[in-house]
Amino acid sequence: MADLTTVLEVTGAFAGVGGLGYAKGHAPRVYWSLVGMPVAMGRFTFTYGTTMDVCGLTVQPSKLRAFMVRNVARREVQPVPPKVRRLRGTSTGLVASLRLPAGLEPSDVAAASERLRHAWGVHSVTVAETKPGVVELRMTGYDVLRRVKMPRRTRTTGPMEVPVALREDGSAYVRDYRKVPHALTLGANQSGKSMYQRNLITGLAKLPVGLVGIDCKRGVEQSAYGPRLSALATTPEDAAELLGVLIAEMEERFDLLSEHHVSDLWDLPEEVRPVPLVVLVDEVAELFLTAAKKDEERRDRMVMQMVRLAQMARAVGIYLEVCGQRFGAELGKGATMLRAQLTGRVVHRVNDKQTAEMGLGDVSPDAVLAATLIAADRPGVAVAGDASGGWSRIRTPQTTPTQAAAVCREYAHLVPDLPALAPFRPHVPADRAPAEVPSLVKPQPVTE
Numbered sequence: 149m150a151d152l153t154t155v156l157e158v159t160g161a162f163a164g165v166g167g168l169g170y171a172k173g174h175a176p177r178v179y180w181s182l183v184g185m186p187v188a189m190g191r192f193t194f195t196y197g198t199t200m201d202v203c204g205l206t207v208q209p210s211k212l213r214a215f216m217v218r219n220v221a222r223r224e225v226q227p228v229p230p231k232v233r234r235l236r237g238t239s240t241g242l243v244a245s246l247r248l249p250a251g252l253e254p255s256d257v258a259a260a261s262e263r264l265r266h267a268w269g270v271h272s273v274t275v276a277e278t279k280p281g282v283v284e285l286r287m288t289g290y291d292v293l294r295r296v297k298m299p300r301r302t303r304t305t306g307p308m309e310v311p312v313a314l315r316e317d318g319s320a321y322v323r324d325y326r327k328v329p330h331a332l333t334l335g336a337n338q339s340g341k342s343m344y345q346r347n348l349i350t351g352l353a354k355l356p357v358g359l360v361g362i363d364c365k366r367g368v369e370q371s372a373y374g375p376r377l378s379a380l381a382t383t384p385e386d387a388a389e390l391l392g393v394l395i396a397e398m399e400e401r402f403d404l405l406s407e408h409h410v411s412d413l414w415d416l417p418e419e420v421r422p423v424p425l426v427v428l429v430d431e432v433a434e435l436f437l438t439a440a441k442k443d444e445e446r447r448d449r450m451v452m453q454m455v456r457l458a459q460m461a462r463a464v465g466i467y468l469e470v471c472g473q474r475f476g477a478e479l480g481k482g483a484t485m486l487r488a489q490l491t492g493r494v495v496h497r498v499n500d501k502q503t504a505e506m507g508l509g510d511v512s513p514d515a516v517l518a519a520t521l522i523a524a525d526r527p528g529v530a531v532a533g534d535a536s537g538g539w540s541r542i543r544t545p546q547t548t549p550t551q552a553a554a555v556c557r558e559y560a561h562l563v564p565d566l567p568a569l570a571p572f573r574p575h576v577p578a579d580r581a582p583a584e585v586p587s588l589v590k591p592q593p594v595t596e
């Protein structure tokens with residue numbers, strides 16, 4: 149009987165160890181919650197003082213403080229590390245809030261993040277200043293970008309915020325159109341640009357906004373989102389016309405602002421406020437492609453129309469989301485001027501450093517380097533930066549074209565009434581089967 153009990157105990161122990169081993173590889177969140185988090189918390193708590201000391205993150209307290217707090221001479225007290233205000237576990241890692249003593253600044257902690265990562269045996273450590281003198285150390289217990297799972301709840305505070313991807317610190321990367329009105333997404337073939345746009349559209353479709361598509365690859369990507377689009381242009385000729393209509397819409401909206409003596413769409417009373425518009429341009433090079441000399445004039449006019457929109461349309465709630473493989477002077481006169489206005493940047497894997505520089509050169513040299521290091525077997529990984537110099541590594545969750553198309557159909561009732569765009573509304577057969585992708589049709593006037 150005793151033997152049987154021992155056998156059962158040993159078998160149970162092996163099964164437990166095997167289960168944990170399996171969880172480590174296949175369910176890292178579960179493994180982290182059961183094993184990783186308690187171990188990392190213990191390590192952090194017991195080695196905090198010495199780790200901060202060896203990482204050069206301690207300071208000698210002032211004479212007055214030494215006397216007031218410890219009642220001893222300054223030379224007799226040990227250097228002190230930042231005070232831990234809060235330590236909490238999350239489903240992907242640990243978050244510690246630290247109050248910095250005088251003499252330490254956030255960049256000192258950021259510079260030591262690689263050493264802290266080693267010391268506490270976590271996957272990554274990132275540092276963000278939350279208020280003056282307080283930093284948040286976000287530690288991830290495992291590689292959260294390997295299999296992306298978005299946080300269940302993401303706090304969004306504005307009307308134009310869309311969580312699109314996961315950052316490597318485990319938080320959501322949120323595209324906020326009011327903070328960063330226009331953006332550029334770059335990447336080589338098969339790097340994950342379409343997946344990024346798909347996630348974006350899936351999020352935008354649920355908001356009270358108008359969506360305008362320009363997809364000069366004959367609409368292969370965006371026609372599937374037809375039910376939720378207010379307008380779709382699938383050829384450069386249609387796009388040139390559509391851009392003209394958008395410029396006119398912008399001017400009308402400016403008249404409205406001036407009538408109400410305000411300078412921003414969001415300051416208008418809700419009952420007269422026009423719906424925000426997001427213009428999604430897929431594969432921008434196709435839009436600016438010229439086969440003959442006569443096309444060049446149209447191309448240059450379109451670039452200038454986009455420059456005008458990028459320079460002014462933010463105030464009237466028209467936002468640009470441009471996507472392409474490259475975005476350089478080869479796209480025509482004014483292309484670099486347009487790029488400078490697209491301040492949100494997302495760069496996927498690129499074929500050459502020059503493309504990474506086009507996207508992230510004015511963000512930071514480290515961001516450029518990070519983009520050139522994205523591995524080919526990690527599609528969807530990108531470096532996201534903005535004009536403030538901040539950047540992070542992100543990866544989108546996998547969303548299939550069928551899922552995105554289903555969301556667009558579900559939220560088709562949110563397509564706003566915009567008479568100026570009606571001639572560009574994609575034709576979507578009313579009796580189409582739910583899973584069927586819309587046919588590629590030339591925009592037709594809406595008759596109802």
Ligand SMILES: Nc1ncnc2c1ncn2[C@@H]1O[C@H](COP(=O)(O)OP(=O)(O)OP(=O)(O)O)[C@@H](O)[C@H]1O
Pocket residue numbers: 335336337338339340341342343344527528529543544545546
């Ligand atoms: N976040 C992701 N996670 C896993 N797989 C991804 C991710 N993003 C993209 N992929 C996969 O990578 C491949 C290429 O993705 P996608 O079509 O989005 O790239 P692309 O840059 O738009 O390519 P192209 O320029 O050739 O159209 C697809 O098979 C897609 O499923």
